[in-house]
Amino acid sequence: MANKRNRRIDKAFRITGLLATCFGVFVLIILLGSILIKGVTRLNFQFLSSLPSRFAAKAGILSALSGTLWIFGLTALFAIPVGIGAAVYLEEYGKKNKLGGFIEINISNLAGVPSIIYGLLGLGIFVHALKFGPVILAGALTLALLILPIIIVSTREALKAVPKTIREAAYGLGATKWQVIRTQVLPASAGGILTGMILALARAIGETAPLIVVGALAYVPFVPKSPFDNFSVLPMQIFNWVSRPQKEFTVNAAAAIIVLLVITFILNGFAVFLRNKWQQKVKW
Amino acid sequence: MKKTKIIGWIAAVIIGFTACKNSSTTDTGSAEKEKGEVKIDGSSTVYPITEAIAEEYRKEQPDVKVTAGESGTGGGMKKFTVGEIDICDASRTIKPAEDSLAKANKIDYVELKIAFDGLCIVVNPANKFLDNITTEELKKLWEPEAQGKVKKWNQVNAAWSAEEVHLFGPGTASGTFDYFTEEIVGAKGKSRGDYTASEDDNVLVQGVAGDKNALGYFGLAYFENNKDKLKNVKVNGIAPSKETVMNGTYKPLSRPLFIYVNKASFAKPGVKAFVKYYIDNVKSIVGDVGYIPLHDDEYAKTQKVFEDATK
Numbered sequence: 001m002a003n004k005r006n007r008r009i010d011k012a013f014r015i016t017g018l019l020a021t022c023f024g025v026f027v028l029i030i031l032l033g034s035i036l037i038k039g040v041t042r043l044n045f046q047f048l049s050s051l052p053s054r055f056a057a058k059a060g061i062l063s064a065l066s067g068t069l070w071i072f073g074l075t076a077l078f079a080i081p082v083g084i085g086a087a088v089y090l091e092e093y094g095k096k097n098k099l100g101g102f103i104e105i106n107i108s109n110l111a112g113v114p115s116i117i118y119g120l121l122g123l124g125i126f127v128h129a130l131k132f133g134p135v136i137l138a139g140a141l142t143l144a145l146l147i148l149p150i151i152i153v154s155t156r157e158a159l160k161a162v163p164k165t166i167r168e169a170a171y172g173l174g175a176t177k178w179q180v181i182r183t184q185v186l187p188a189s190a191g192g193i194l195t196g197m198i199l200a201l202a203r204a205i206g207e208t209a210p211l212i213v214v215g216a217l218a219y220v221p222f223v224p225k226s227p228f229d230n231f232s233v234l235p236m237q238i239f240n241w242v243s244r245p246q247k248e249f250t251v252n253a254a255a256a257i258i259v260l261l262v263i264t265f266i267l268n269g270f271a272v273f274l275r276n277k278w279q280q281k282v283k284w
Numbered sequence: 285m286k287k288t289k290i291i292g293w294i295a296a297v298i299i300g301f302t303a304c305k306n307s308s309t310t311d312t313g314s315a316e317k318e319k320g321e322v323k324i325d326g327s328s329t330v331y332p333i334t335e336a337i338a339e340e341y342r343k344e345q346p347d348v349k350v351t352a353g354e355s356g357t358g359g360g361m362k363k364f365t366v367g368e369i370d371i372c373d374a375s376r377t378i379k380p381a382e383d384s385l386a387k388a389n390k391i392d393y394v395e396l397k398i399a400f401d402g403l404c405i406v407v408n409p410a411n412k413f414l415d416n417i418t419t420e421e422l423k424k425l426w427e428p429e430a431q432g433k434v435k436k437w438n439q440v441n442a443a444w445s446a447e448e449v450h451l452f453g454p455g456t457a458s459g460t461f462d463y464f465t466e467e468i469v470g471a472k473g474k475s476r477g478d479y480t481a482s483e484d485d486n487v488l489v490q491g492v493a494g495d496k497n498a499l500g501y502f503g504l505a506y507f508e509n510n511k512d513k514l515k516n517v518k519v520n521g522i523a524p525s526k527e528t529v530m531n532g533t534y535k536p537l538s539r540p541l542f543i544y545v546n547k548a549s550f551a552k553p554g555v556k557a558f559v560k561y562y563i564d565n566v567k568s569i570v571g572d573v574g575y576i577p578l579h580d581d582e583y584a585k586t587q588k589v590f591e592d593a594t595k
């Protein structure tokens with residue numbers, strides 16, 4: 001009797017799980033589908049290489065796309081070394097005492113702070129106190145701060161996953177701490193570290209709120225040439241087009257969303273690729 | 285080996301991005317081209333006009349870097365009154381507090397009127413009883429005292445339907461909200477709070493289009509582009525149009541739009557010529573982005589203010 005009941009519960013749970021999965025996939029398909037149907041016809045070279053315009057058919061995303069790439073590159077440059085450095089220190093060198101625990105809780109909490117708060121921080125520090133003005137550098141540093149906690153947390157998880165026996169074996173052969181980290185721990189955890197990094201960066205390129213606060217502009221008629229140039233980013237351009245009265249602009253917005261999605265997909269695909277590559281490679 | 289590979293990957297990505305940025309340079313030098321920077325921010329209502337002007341100006345002076353943000357009139361004024369930007373787009377006149385801030389920072393400015401924006405009252409096309417509304421009726425419907433009390437159409441006018449009325453309007457951060465409340469209720473920012481608010485006028489369009497008991501207000505351009513889904517209501521017997529806004533008969537819901545220019549910026553290369561171009565060409569461009577030009581004599585006045593300021 002109990003056996004039969006358990007089987008029923010098992011079946012019910014399986015169906016619930018299936019429905020939950022289908023729901024998620026279904027919503028995603030509808031969202032992507034409607035965006036694709038609306039925007040895909042607008043995607044062409046002219047769209048990618050034109051500046052903003054009052055005529056929807058002439059407008060393009062050149063300055064917004066280049067701004068997004070600048071922000072992405074600089075954010076990666078700042079956030080990756082600092083994030084990995086901090087994580088290695090906390091995980092490998094730092095003592096596991098009360099202070100360490102306190103820092104750990106704070107970093108985890110920082111990962112959940114709303115992004116606009118980082119925007120205000122960036123406005124206060126980079127734009128005003130350091131007098132950078134509303135430029136790419138200020139935006140990239142702000143986003144680097146925003147994703148730093150995510151990188152640190154994911155890197156630490158990857159480092160933790162390296163078996164203790166490996167470290168002990170290396171120490172047993174007379175390796176110093178740095179040698180152990182460099183030759184064993186980091187290579188073994190590289191897949192996990194890279195995955196975390198790229199997912200964090202993918203989040204950064206979709207952020208709008210902190211960049212609006214820092215001072216990203218809507219109309220930038222040139223491709224930024226240095227980190228001290230003004231900039232726009234794709235989400236700003238999308239927001240601008242969505243709120244226009246002329247309906248043709250929503251088609252542009254849909255096309256720009258596709259471009260943003262493609263960038264995100266490429267990044268995520270890259271993350272999966274790297275993880276698989278490193279997982280196959282590491283053999284003890 | 286592995287370490288160098290990681291670094292290699294990262295370097296490749298970064299170099300790749302830097303390379304693709306530096307490659308696209310357009311340089312068509314010619315003799316009498318101006319150079320310089322013009323920094324603009326402010327009202328998102330005025331933004332499309334400024335964007336259009338900057339787009340046209342770029343064809344004549346490609347080396348002048350005109351940038352424009354849309355942080356709202358208040359946000360723009362914050363930057364304008366400390367001298368961070370040259371021009372502030374504004375959908376209202378400068379507030380006394382902002383003016384004294386500018387004075388404290390020794391910012392001398394000039395106010396230039398550039399166009400009109402009509403606000404319109406719209407209802408669902410299924411609404412058959414409402415073709416005209418008076419300022420008084422609008423006040424009854426929108427004043428703070430109406431909150432929670434005026435819930436049905438016939439509480440405003442006995443001839444109207446006995447069904448519930450559902451209101452849609454811009455949020456409190458919007459210049460449109462400020463203007464509407466000042467003109468209709470009589471005090472800036474005073475409004476009932478129990479209505480569906482959105483800063484995005486397209487959301488309001490969707491709201492009114494999907495509810496047969498809805499009434500909303502927003503910029504005329506949003507009605508013009510959604511005529512099939514909305515019905516316009518005359519205000520005090522006058523329907524909003526280019527003519528009625530221009531000749532001042534559509535009252536009180538048409539508002540002037542401005543740009544504020546920092547006088548010190550006229551000395552900077554590029555700014556003076558850009559502002560001149562703005563005034564000379566705004567009349568022919570505003571229609572493209574859904575706004576209404578001023579009368580010719582008003583443009584002459586704007587021109588005069590500009591000339592006096594740049595003497």
